[in-house]
Amino acid sequence: xxxxxxxxxxxxxxxxxxxxxxxxxxxxxxxxxxxxxxxxxxxxxxxxxxxxxxxxxxxxxxxxxxxxxxxxxxxxxxxxxxxxxxxxxxxxxxxxxxxxxxxxxxxxxxxxxxxxxxxxxxxxxxxxxxxxxxxxxxxxxxxxxxxxxxxxxxxxxxxxxxxxxxxxxxxxxxxxxxxxxxxxxxxxxxxxxxxxx
Amino acid sequence: xxxxxxxxxxxxxxxxxxxxxxxxxxxxxxxxxxxxxxxxxxxxxxxxxxxxxxxxxxxxxxxxxxxxxxxxxxxxxxxxxxxxxxxxxxxxxxxxxxxxxxxxxxxxxxxxxxxxxxxxxxxxxxxxxxxxxxxxxxxxxxxxxxxxxxxxxxxxxxxxxxxxxxxxxxxxxxxxxxxxxxxxxxxxxxxxxxxxx
Amino acid sequence: xxxxxxxxxxxxxxxxxxxxxxxxxxxxxxxxxxxxxxxxxxxxxxxxxxxxxxxxxxxxxxxxxxxxxxxxxxxxxxxxxxxxxxxxxxxxxxxxxxxxxxxxxxxxxxxxxxxxxxxxxxxxxxxxxxxxxxxxxxxxxxxxxxxxxxxxxxxxxxxxxxxxxxxxxxxxxxxxxxxxxxxxxxxxxxxxxxxxx
Amino acid sequence: xxxxxxxxxxxxxxxxxxxxxxxxxxxxxxxxxxxxxxxxxxxxxxxxxxxxxxxxxxxxxxxxxxxxxxxxxxxxxxxxxxxxxxxxxxxxxxxxxxxxxxxxxxxxxxxxxxxxxxxxxxxxxxxxxxxxxxxxxxxxxxxxxxxxxxxxxxxxxxxxxxxxxxxxxxxxxxxxxxxxxxxxxxxxxxxxxxxxx
Numbered sequence: 001x002x003x004x005x006x007x008x009x010x011x012x013x014x015x016x017x018x019x020x021x022x023x024x025x026x027x028x029x030x031x032x033x034x035x036x037x038x039x040x041x042x043x044x045x046x047x048x049x050x051x052x053x054x055x056x057x058x059x060x061x062x063x064x065x066x067x068x069x070x071x072x073x074x075x076x077x078x079x080x081x082x083x084x085x086x087x088x089x090x091x092x093x094x095x096x097x098x099x100x101x102x103x104x105x106x107x108x109x110x111x112x113x114x115x116x117x118x119x120x121x122x123x124x125x126x127x128x129x130x131x132x133x134x135x136x137x138x139x140x141x142x143x144x145x146x147x148x149x150x151x152x153x154x155x156x157x158x159x160x161x162x163x164x165x166x167x168x169x170x171x172x173x174x175x176x177x178x179x180x181x182x183x184x185x186x187x188x189x190x191x192x193x194x195x196x197x
Numbered sequence: 198x199x200x201x202x203x204x205x206x207x208x209x210x211x212x213x214x215x216x217x218x219x220x221x222x223x224x225x226x227x228x229x230x231x232x233x234x235x236x237x238x239x240x241x242x243x244x245x246x247x248x249x250x251x252x253x254x255x256x257x258x259x260x261x262x263x264x265x266x267x268x269x270x271x272x273x274x275x276x277x278x279x280x281x282x283x284x285x286x287x288x289x290x291x292x293x294x295x296x297x298x299x300x301x302x303x304x305x306x307x308x309x310x311x312x313x314x315x316x317x318x319x320x321x322x323x324x325x326x327x328x329x330x331x332x333x334x335x336x337x338x339x340x341x342x343x344x345x346x347x348x349x350x351x352x353x354x355x356x357x358x359x360x361x362x363x364x365x366x367x368x369x370x371x372x373x374x375x376x377x378x379x380x381x382x383x384x385x386x387x388x389x390x391x392x393x394x
Numbered sequence: 395x396x397x398x399x400x401x402x403x404x405x406x407x408x409x410x411x412x413x414x415x416x417x418x419x420x421x422x423x424x425x426x427x428x429x430x431x432x433x434x435x436x437x438x439x440x441x442x443x444x445x446x447x448x449x450x451x452x453x454x455x456x457x458x459x460x461x462x463x464x465x466x467x468x469x470x471x472x473x474x475x476x477x478x479x480x481x482x483x484x485x486x487x488x489x490x491x492x493x494x495x496x497x498x499x500x501x502x503x504x505x506x507x508x509x510x511x512x513x514x515x516x517x518x519x520x521x522x523x524x525x526x527x528x529x530x531x532x533x534x535x536x537x538x539x540x541x542x543x544x545x546x547x548x549x550x551x552x553x554x555x556x557x558x559x560x561x562x563x564x565x566x567x568x569x570x571x572x573x574x575x576x577x578x579x580x581x582x583x584x585x586x587x588x589x590x591x
Numbered sequence: 592x593x594x595x596x597x598x599x600x601x602x603x604x605x606x607x608x609x610x611x612x613x614x615x616x617x618x619x620x621x622x623x624x625x626x627x628x629x630x631x632x633x634x635x636x637x638x639x640x641x642x643x644x645x646x647x648x649x650x651x652x653x654x655x656x657x658x659x660x661x662x663x664x665x666x667x668x669x670x671x672x673x674x675x676x677x678x679x680x681x682x683x684x685x686x687x688x689x690x691x692x693x694x695x696x697x698x699x700x701x702x703x704x705x706x707x708x709x710x711x712x713x714x715x716x717x718x719x720x721x722x723x724x725x726x727x728x729x730x731x732x733x734x735x736x737x738x739x740x741x742x743x744x745x746x747x748x749x750x751x752x753x754x755x756x757x758x759x760x761x762x763x764x765x766x767x768x769x770x771x772x773x774x775x776x777x778x779x780x781x782x783x784x785x786x787x788x
Contacts, residue, residue: 011241015213016606019776020709020769042765044602093706093776099783102703112299114333114361115290118217124335125360136705138715163716164705174239178217185216185290192296195392195589195786208438212410309496311530311558312487315414321532322557371436375414382413382487389493392589392786405635409607506693508727508755509684512611518729519754568633572611579610579684586690589786 001027002035002048005088005173009037009046017092017184018043023165024070027051027088027173028080036076039068074140078147079169082154086169088176093165096188101133101162103194107153108133108160110186118182119156120175129156131183136164158183198224199232199245202285202370206234206243214289214381215240220362221267224248224285224370225277233273236265271337275344276366279351283366285373290362293385298330298359300391304350305330305357307383315379316353317372326353328380333361355380395421396429396442399482399567403431403440411486411578412437417559418464421445421482421567422474430470433462468534472541473563476548480563482570487559490582495527495556497588501547502527502554504580512576513550514569523550525577530558552577592618593626593639596679596764600628600637608683608775609634614756615661618642618679618764619671627667630659665731669738670760673745677760679767684756687779692724692753694785698744699724699751701777709773710747711766720747722774727755749774 009025012018023043026036035051036058052064058073060066070076076089100108110116111128122129132153137143153159157179158168166183170176206222209215220240223233232248233255249261255270257263267273273286297305307313308325319326329350334340350356354376355365363380367373403419406412417437420430429445430452446458452467454460464470470483494502504510505522516523526547531537547553551573552562560577564570600616603609614634617627626642627649643655649664651657661667667680691699701707702719713720723744728734744750748770749759757774761767 020706020772022706022709042768095776095780095783098704099780102784103787112333112360113295114358115217115219118219125333126335136703136716138717161705163703177239181217185292189292189296191783191787192292192388193299196300196388309530309557310492311555312414312416315416322530323532374436378414382489386489386493389489389585390496393497393585506727506754507689508752509611509613512613519727520729571633575611579686583686583690586686586782587693590694590782 001029001173002051006046006048006050008090008173008177009043012090012092012180013043013046015094017094019093022093023091024072024076025051025088025090026073026076026080028086034077034080036069036073039070072140074144075147075167078144079167082147082151083157083169085171087171088173089167089169090176090180091165091167092180092184094184094188096184096191097160097166098163100187100191100194101160101164104133106133107131108187108190110190113186113189115182115185118178118185119158120170120179122156131156131158131160131186133160133162136161156183160187198226198370199248203243203245203247205287205370205374206240209287209289209377210240210243212291214291216290219290220288221269221273222248222285222287223270223273223277225283231274231277233266233270236267269337271341272344272364275341276364279344279348280354280366282368284368285370286364286366287373287377288362288364289377289381291381291385293381293388294357294363295360297384297388297391298357298361300388301330303330304328305384305387307387310383310386312379312382315375315382316355317367317376319353328353328355328357328383330357330359333358353380357384395423395567396445400440400442400444402484402567402571403437406484406486406574407437407440409488411488413487416487417485418466418470419445419482419484420467420470420474422480428471428474430463430467433464466534468538469541469561472538473561476541476545477551477563479565481565482567483561483563484570484574485559485561486574486578488578488582490578490585491554491560492557494581494585494588495554495558497585498527500527501525502581502584504584507580507583509576509579512572512579513552514564514573516550525550525552525554525580527554527556530555550577554581592620592764593642597637597639597641599681599764599768600634603681603683603771604634604637606685608685610684613684614682615663615667616642616679616681617664617667617671619677625668625671627660627664630661663731665735666738666758669735670758673738673742674748674760676762678762679764680758680760681767681771682756682758683771683775685775685779687775687782688751688757689754691778691782691785692751692755695724697724698722699778699781701781704777704780706773706776709769709776710749711761711770713747722747722749722751722777724751724753727752747774751778 024037041050052067053061055061107130114125168179221234238247249264250258252258304327311322365376418431435444446461447455449455501524508519562573615628632641643658644652646652698721705716759770
């Protein structure tokens with residue numbers, strides 16, 4: 001898993017989704033242990049050994065006790081807590097959703113795109129779906145409380161943080177990646193439409 | 198053919214044309230047997246063994262009897278039925294045609310682009326050509342009936358599905374790829390013009 | 395030279411500058427013989443052996459007598475005739491200049507860009523430079539006559555064909571590539587400015 | 592360092608940040624000696640041996656006495672003089688900041704972007720930060736004087752030259768790259784917002 005996820009992290013970086021050492025990633029191993037990316041790694045060179053184990057409070061543990069995990073580790077921990085079947089959490093700073101989120105308020109709606117079916121459970125392009133946009137915060141405890149409050153809006157295994165980026169998750173790496181790509185694509189198309197209308 | 202097409206599928210994915218496991222592909226082998234891509238494959242990792250044989254009704258056959266083919270297999274089958282010389286059918290979710298199709302009605306017109314000559318039989322940029330846009334549908338039988346009705350509009354070996362993507366075909370992999378790239382490029386240029394005008 | 399230029403052709407294709415088998419390239423060897431790319435090659439797979447020798451009238455010669463050269467061979471021949479020091483001629487269908495050319499009339503002006511210095515002889519961003527836009531034509535004899543008439547406008551080793559693409563040349567592969575990239579970049583920036591203003 | 596920086600230079604070029612042999616780079620070695628990129632190198636092929644040592648006046652020295660350094664060597668030298676802890680200086684011609692700089696006056700402001708934290712010392716997206724835009728000049732002595740005058744505005748280890756590109760620096764290659772990517776990303780997002788508003 002570490003090798004596979006590290007490869008995907010490098011690939012996503014090539015698309016420009018992780019500028020300036022941004023973004024962070026996590027997975028739950030077969031023993032139920034959480035692993036998260038270390039703080040401040042350049043994603044162009046991300047390797048399997050750039051993951052570390054963490055406690056439930058988001059501190060380094062075991063061999064990694066003195067290592068600094070990603071600043072946003074508590075966001076990951078909250079996702080696993082709210083949706084216990086989650087195995088992988090991905091993050092992106094892709095321009096499409098970041099720019100779009102600055103033009104929308106609390107949610108962004110999509111309708112009429114075939115790719116909406118990339119979200120698990122969606123079977124038609126005809127449904128209107130809503131993806132929540134959460135205000136950005138540097139205070140992770142505050143942000144966790146907002147996640148808790150808005151849990152019911154997380155119907156599609158993802159959300160956007162305004163001016164910051166996207167989080168998407170799934171019960172496998174395959175599924176989490178599909179959700180992340182679905183959200184990015186939808187935001188990018190919607191932004192292109194806004195450039196014209 | 199399987200190896201060559203699988204390589205092209207991975208290359209098209211690198212351009213962002215297959216987000217979130219979307220798109221599907223097919224070819225007719227020397228014995229006239231249809232092969233289509235299996236359902237739900239991540240195109241970043243598509244391999245020769247991700248193709249399967251299908252019956253005329255779009256079910257898995259032979260060694261693949263229990264395997265699920267692409268959800269859009271019936272679109273492929275209809276193209277081969279309408280245009281029996283077809284050997285390869287390609288599909289794309291590239292943003293250009295998807296976004297453009299949401300801004301146009303039943304057809305999109307192109308004129309004055311040298312690349313129009315990428316469509317077989319076109320010899321000048323001066324002609325105005327029309328590419329049909331078909332409504333998206335999850336009901337493949339219904340969609341097949343629309344294809345049948347609009348067959349005469351398929352002058353350029355391709356069509357667009359609104360909010361979904363493009364299909365293009367040809368009597369060889371080389372030709373099908375050229376048609377797909379031609380349509381994508383024309384849509385992308387037209388969309389750029391719309392951003393200004 | 396063949397190997398080097400073939401590599402550059404594949405690299406330019408990766409940037410999306412050669413969709414649908416479009417674009418063509420040529421060079422003059424140490425004996426003064428012209429080599430041009432064969433017709434209809436997919437630039438993703440362009441190899442050294444995809445060049446062929448041609449006569450002064452643009453027909454295949456020697457071992458290549460029966461091979462079809464690029465449809466635009468006469469454009470290449472005219473550039474070498476008008477500017478005898480030319481060693482390499484490059485071509486691009488990049489979206490930036492193609493779309494921009496459809497929004498401008500006979501010339502496009504650039505001023506204030508540092509990259510203008512990429513054109514040989516330019517020493518400042520302060521100069522206003524004009525790049526000619528020629529109407530597209532399928533009749534190569536007619537097009538050659540337009541090139542002849544407008545020779546004096548070819549101050550910067552390049553021109554644009556409306557809705558078609560760019561040509562750039564130089565006394566070396568290095569110089570021709572620099573001129574091609576300079577023109578593409580300037581057009582792309584100007585197009586971005588037009589999207590806002 | 593030479594090998595690492597050369598690799599990064601080739602990677603940045605792949606993103607389109609160094610068209611037409613533009614951009615230049617430098618570093619200070621462990622002995623305090625400055626190395627700068629040689630003039631006119633195509634960044635697609637930049638190698639470790641394309642760096643040269645220079646004197647404090649920006650002339651080639653030692654084995655490189657007769658070699659021409661980058662035309663903008665004096666900009667690099669001034670950055671090291673103004674900020675003596677600097678170890679690496681990077682430069683980019685990325686379209687985002689170049690186009691944006693032509694639409695703004697003396698400074699460009701950013702607020703609300705998480706990636707602002709890519710600048711050393713920034714801890715929140717809530718702060719409004721200002722990045723200086725300096726007029727372009729071919730006279731490097733004049734440009735140095737402008738840098739001197741505006742030193743106090745260089746709070747974020749970078750500036751933009753109008754219609755030209757960005758410079759960013761840091762106390763390590765890692766930090767300089769992070770600053771360069773941060774500025775590019777912010778400019779690109781702001782430009783996208785301007786296309787809509």
